[in-house]
Amino acid sequence: MTATPTPRVTIKDVAARAGVSKSAVSLAFNHKPGLSEATRDRIFLAARELGWSPSLTARTLAGSRVDVVGLAVCRPARVLGLEPWYMDFVSGVESVLAEHSSSLLLRLVRNMDEEVGVQESWWRGRQIGGSILVDFRADDPRVGLVERLGLPVVAVGHPSLTGGLTSVWTDDATAVTEAVRYLAALGHRRIARVGGAAALGHTAIRTAAFDEAAGALAGAWQVATDFSGDAGARATRSLLTASAPDRPTAIVYDNDIMAVAGLSVAAEMGLRVPDDVSLLAWDDSQLCRLTHPTLSAMSHDVHGFGAEVARTLFSVITGGEGGSHPVPTPVLTPRGSTAPPR
Amino acid sequence: MTATPTPRVTIKDVAARAGVSKSAVSLAFNHKPGLSEATRDRIFLAARELGWSPSLTARTLAGSRVDVVGLAVCRPARVLGLEPWYMDFVSGVESVLAEHSSSLLLRLVRNMDEEVGVQESWWRGRQIGGSILVDFRADDPRVGLVERLGLPVVAVGHPSLTGGLTSVWTDDATAVTEAVRYLAALGHRRIARVGGAAALGHTAIRTAAFDEAAGALAGAWQVATDFSGDAGARATRSLLTASAPDRPTAIVYDNDIMAVAGLSVAAEMGLRVPDDVSLLAWDDSQLCRLTHPTLSAMSHDVHGFGAEVARTLFSVITGGEGGSHPVPTPVLTPRGSTAPPR
Structure with missing residues (x-):
């Protein structure tokens, strides 16, 4: 956690500066009703000026669950x-x-409406201290929801998708561009991309970046899938059954299970x-690293990414800085599955 | 859910038959203090005789969270x-x-003591309606805990490990025996098993079954690992570096990621x-199915197993039958990675 309250500043000081009671400060920081917008703003301003934030303990005592973090995922169970x-x-x-004990x-949800309902019910029912939001789409309704509820969240997604929410994100566009440049530098002039679910914002970012990076090549193809190995196998089979001039000599995949399936095809x-x-x-x-040949990949530390998201959320819950946190861009790890075309 | 209350029997009937108030019945079924052991027994007996069980709605109204199910896992995050x-x-x-919305x-826990504390705090804090217990060990302290708390659970493990708890389990011993018999029928006389974590009850069951089934062979080896691909690779390398008469001609693995790693080694x-x-x-x-050659495997429907565990837990939570539920024993699916020895 990055935000520790300055020892000598207490909730009493914040209340005095804002001209309200201690319980009003508590109401504001626990996102409960009963205060006017103007009063809430005054309290948050006073807290910011004094460098005060509620401690985890204080929030727990105030009745908010801070030892539970929500994550709703909108993917079919089988694919997940x-x-x-x-x-x-x-x-x-x-x-x-x-x-943090x-x-x-x-929770698996079927669609965005269900996720919005779940997040609202978790927060109002005090089941969570905050949420991790994933799989952002264009015009994502969760941006408005979070503002309306005052729910502490971390959005996993590019700032162009996540509105003003605190976000942790990967620069997918740069990584796709690097992948295409590497394959082109090896001499490939016909490159395909087997992409993820088209409705997801980060898929759209990668698709646009691939279009841009591969535009000058002799051949460029993109196929949308559902991220599953079966879909990756189908896409690979379809790309590789074309006759030679219409067939890619290199394929980049949006995850690794599809690349493993492609190797098998x-x-x-x-x-x-x-x-x-x-x-x-x-x-x-x-x-x-377990296939033969081993697979070259755009590498990043997904485990570390999850850890960074959780750390950022604890910081948000305890009133720390929000903002936009890029994690290191995936880098190319060349292994046995890439080489100049014959 | 298998248990639906008989429409005409209500909590009032149960209270009358047991000679207590309706709220006493509610206390008993919500596992709250304030009743003598004898009174609780009388209430449960009356409910059983009348075929009554509290509905989900009733339990929710009584303040118990039935829309949340707990799962604590004692494995390192990376391995998980x-x-x-x-x-x-x-x-x-x-x-x-x-x-069920x-x-x-x-929750990841470091050890059994921590899991016991987590389950107790979840249940007493009314954060869950029941729990799924996994990775049973010999003399597992969770058996006593559950009895003490009255926590509705489903134990994932063989009845020899899970005491009298409601359990859903796979017959690992029979499956190991079948695996060894199949390899022996192909002509293999030197067979190794790369097993999981030695402390787990189901690993011990498999180890004993392998000893029994492979006892008459010319060579039999077993290696314990932590289930990770890296450990599977190390074990395979070690087994295959012996010179021919001391080297297995067939290896069976306790999961598939280790077998994929073995293929690569x-x-x-x-x-x-x-x-x-x-x-x-x-x-x-x-x-x-994604490797080349494809891997022969002892197959079972792990997704369906998880679904069966959840269905059984909902039944337990709503007062349905407990008992011991074996799921289908893993069966051999022969693919490209097994053949008679040369």
Whole structure:
């Protein structure tokens, strides 16, 4: 946690400066009704000026659950179970929650409306001290919800998608550009991308970056999938069955399970990796080092990303600084699955 | 949910038959203090005789959280993030929770003492309606805890480990025996098993079953690991570096990520699978179909297992039958990684 209250400033000082009672300060920081907008603003201003923030203990005593953090995920259960990114991310979040003796309240939702309802009911029912929001879309309704509720959150997503919310994000556009440049530098002129779910904001960012980076090549293809291995296999089979001039010599994938599936499809079709086709994975979970050949990948520390999200959320819950926190951009880890085209 | 209250029997009838007030019945079913043991027994007997059980709604109104289910996991965060079994299991649990608009409260713990404290605090703090208990050990302290608290649980583990708790379990001993018999039927006489964490009850069951099944072979080896791909790779390397008569011609693994790692080690050592060594995975997540060659595996539906556990827990929470629920025993799915020894 980055925000520790200055020892000598207390809730009493904040109340005095704002000209309200201590319980009014408590109401404001626990996002409860009963105060006018003007009073709340005055209290937050006074707290900011004095450098005061409520401690975890104070919030707990005030009745707010700060030892539980919410995470609603809008993906089919089956697909979620197959996605190494989520498991790595959740384990990173849990590693920090465990240090704080805190738990994760995890819920699968069918759509955005359901998530909005779940977040509101968790917060109003005092089941959580804050939430982690993932899978942002264009015009995401959670931005307005959070402002309306005063729910402490960390948004996992690019600031262009997450409004003014505190966010932790990866520069996907730069990483996609680097991936394409690397394959082009190897000599590839026909490059495909097997992307994730088209409705997700970060998929759209990657798609636009690929269009831009691959625009000058002789051939560029993009396929949208649902992130599953089966969908990655289908997309790879479809790309590789075209006859030579219409066939990519390199494929970049939006996660690693799809790249593993692509490797298997190449073998099934009698194509050698990397001699006949180069494959480049994304995320770089342990899978990429367990295949043969090993998979080149755009690598980042997904576990560490989850941990950073949880740390940022604890900071927000205790009244620390919000803002926009980029984590290191994925970097290329070359392994056995990429080479110059034959 | 299997238990629906008989429409005409109400809490009033139960109270009358037990000779207590309605609120005493409510206290008993919500596991709250204030009743003598004898009174509680009388109330439960009356309810059983009348076929009455509290509905979800009634329990919610009584202040117990039935829309949250607890799961504490005692594994290092990093290892958890790498274990497809857990993700498949949790996604299966979530698929049923979602149907009930319920959430999973997930917590990583460092040891059994911490889990015991977490379960007690969740239940006494009314944060959960029940819990899923996993990774049972010999003399597991959670059996006594549950009896003391009256916490509704489902234990994931063999009845020999889970005391009288309601349990959902897989017959691991039979499955290990089948795996060894299959490899022996192919002609293998030197078989190794790369097992999971030795402290876990289900690992001990598998170890004993392997000893029994492989006892008459020319060579049998077992290695304990932490279930991670890296540990599986190390174990495989160690087994395969022995010279021919001391080297297994077939290896069975306790999960599939270790088998994928084993496949990669065989390739790195210039050994062909299955010509030089047969590999048999366990659990059979999608990984086994994505490698080349594809991995033969002991298959079971881990997602469906998680769903069954959640359904059973809802039944327990609503006062339905407990008992011991075996799910189908893993069956052999032969693929490309097993063959007669050369």
